[in-house]
Amino acid sequence: MAQQRLGQIQWGALTFGPGTPYTVTGLEGLDDLPEIRAQDVERPGQHGDYTGPDYTGPRVVQLKLGLRGESPDDLRALSIALRNATQPQDEPQQLAFLEQGVMVLGKVRRRSIPYDAEYLWRIGDAALEFYCADPYVYGLTERQASTTAYSPAAGRTYPLVYSSGGRTYGSAGTSGRITAVNDGASPAYPVLRLDGPVATPAVEHVTSGSLLTLDATLQVGEYVLIDTRTRAVLFMGSAPRRSWVRAGSTWPVLLPGSNEIAYRGAALSGAPGQTSLLTVTWRDTSL
Template sequence: MPQQKLGRIQWGPLVFGPGSQYHVTAIEGLDDLPEIRAEDINRPDQHGDYTSPDTTGARTIQIGLGLRGESPDDLRALTLALRAATQPQRQPAPLQLLDQDVLVYGKVRRRAVPYDAEALWALGTAALEIYCADPYLYSLEEYTASTTAYSPAAGRTYPLTHPRSYGSAGTSGRLTVVNNGASPAYPILRIDGPVANPSVEQVTTGGSITIDATIQAGEYLTIDTRTRAVLLMDTSPRRSWVRGGSQWPLLMPGPNELAYRGSALPGAPGQSSLLTVTWRDTSL
């Protein structure tokens, strides 16, 4: 269960906080609301403004550290390890607050390790600034849920026999996923073939995304609703397969019902297509 005390923080191979030689002395920007971006305009000849939907900018997290070495050489080793773990980055990396169930993705934009000759023996300090272009706070745990595509009941089998056979009951192609955060979550959708023209509908809020293509048995399509990347076998871009007018499904806070539909391929009897939804609880 998340706790109020800060606890352990992991950045790359290093763990800060209780049980480590890197004591966390301060943290800012984690529970703060990032700067709001608004496009409000004055109401002509009236009091007040016309207000736009509020969105946020990036999140910046500042971490203060106390380094506790066993000797001057040990302190130097801690400094070098911190320096190695906080190099400039091409892509954001996960910053995990292990005891608060919080994950953010960021880049190191500042590292300060002052040298104090009067106090420096086995103790030191450091300051880090983590820039998070994605301001969302995610749960450490990643959730998944799956369903096969909707298929109708098979109906009666003719000629009638005794006992009579009414065929299979079919499958609903529906699943319920729960976002326990306070903000909409961006799910990753994986569709495994065989299936033609698959669609995923957000039943709770409306809207759906449809793929105008055929996915063969043994193939899969990954849809990242945040970056809007659509990849066949995780390598080949297929963004053009998304039908015009589709609405990328989001998982609102609380329960969300999704419906998965698609057409079976000729010559693939008994092979079910599968939708797998992956998400994290999401807040700002």
């Protein structure tokens, strides 16, 4: 049986794999399940455990490379370029598997570029280890879908026309509803952008029944960003407004498959129809 082609791997400005001087000779940890943090407790006086939900620890990806230079000086240049691209980091960055269309977010935690005098004329080896505090494997394509709000007082309006800009867009919403498809195997945490004018905007994940409501009013030109993973609510993209979230709200996540999302809000007095826009952005997500 033929094996799946790994293809090229992108890390910052460096590309590894076919067509590059960095041959990929080994890869571990991308398709492996990270270590499980089990929430099990013993059954007192009985056999077995009470089992709880399983959570994963961080993902560790190990990459082995073969360096192929044209001369000793070229090999040295390849080693220096690899060393410079794998310095300690403050924040994770994308390790992208281009042909497979997926990525992880990682930091370089180990690097080995050994000296081997027997082969040092033009070939060498290297090993890299990437620590991914976020264990999810994400699709490279950022998906996006938008709809205007449905307000009984304002009637029904339809989404603005938008064009692609390096993203894949979902189907246009009608009457304040869109369908967001997560082609991964794990729940995806979307980023929500709500543009005014609107009062008391509410985002409902119809598929699960979760409802997130903001006790806020957004004027024309104002917006709020909601990160459902970190639960940050940022007015105009920077000012924290977590207090706007109504008590009892639940944070929507995109389950594997199709997810129906409804957007509702009250029209502002004097506003010409309900033109508030909800934009949902996500990536396919798996463990």
